[in-house]
Amino acid sequence: MQIEIRKGLMLQPGTFNAVIAPEREIVAAINGNTDLQRFLFLYISGNYSRVLSGINRQSKNFDVRRAFTAHQLFTSFREAGHTVIFVEHDPSLFDGAATMLEPVSGALKEVARESLVILYTPVADRTFSALARKADHYIEIVPVEEIRHPVRTSRTLRQCGLRPSGQRTLEVS
Template sequence: MPAAPRVSDGCYTFTPSGLLLISSALPVIGAMLIELRRGIALHPATFTAVIAPEAVILAALNGNPDLRRFLFLFICGNYSRLISRISRDAANFEVRRPFTADQLLTILNEAGHTIIFIEHDPTLFEGAGHLLGPLSSALKQAGQESLVILYAPAMDRSFSALARQADRLIELLLPQEPERRQPYLGTRSVRDSALPKAQQTLEVS
């Protein structure tokens, strides 16, 4: 069970019991990190679930030119709110689009990237709730060596299940943003959600 949240400057940070929260104010020598907001950074070898406005996550990804030096895997569903607004000029930036939860699990098990960013798509899990546990474990496993980020603009049931084994759950709110937001329903249409399970994933360079 997660400990009580730490609340400061519009940020809620939950840390599972027994885990140490490392402040980004500490020096990190020879390491790569992604700063979401001053004093809030994501470090290598961690699995972090992040709920934040799109503008915040885009600024964090586009505002750090050093990320181009690392192998970056961006995973999203059939439609993405972010991918068209992320700088993708680096040769080591890879995009993969799973159409099913099974395909997402395969991608995570095969990933060997320094950074793995998953833009949550709840429609992947319609009729595949039995895979939420294995996927949460796969995210945790990947986070032992990579910087793994599971992102959504708002909480939903499948996101909560996937984040169950996260080292940190961070929620960032804009100053005037209400604390209670509407559930995130994803961006895929009903027609897209009916894609056959045998369809291959897309790889975009």
């Protein structure tokens, strides 16, 4: 069982993966993998979820858990017996509980021995980086913006008969 995040980028069982990606990319990766319906899939989020409403949850093997504290998150990992564990990062779980970062990071690594673990965020922060220190793979998918204006170099400007704006002629007075 694998999850293809992007063409040629596969996540394997037995690994802890820290993924930074746009929400639409991660939703498409999960919804585009029909094999996930055959496996036990645990989705863990904190106080709110950005992507859960976009995920196709018709499978009977799709479980959702909410953690409102770092301790509840830690407990969810220890009790999990799923093939895929997807954790949507919520930094507010660690407000006032910074001492839980190391144990939670260790629990993510530990549960990844038997499962495919994905720690996901659309934008990295200090808490995410601390949790991801023990990750086997750190993946960042950056959206490519369309180029709306052609790139103009000084050479193309000269060929068009224009003077590059960055170059000035000094006049003697």
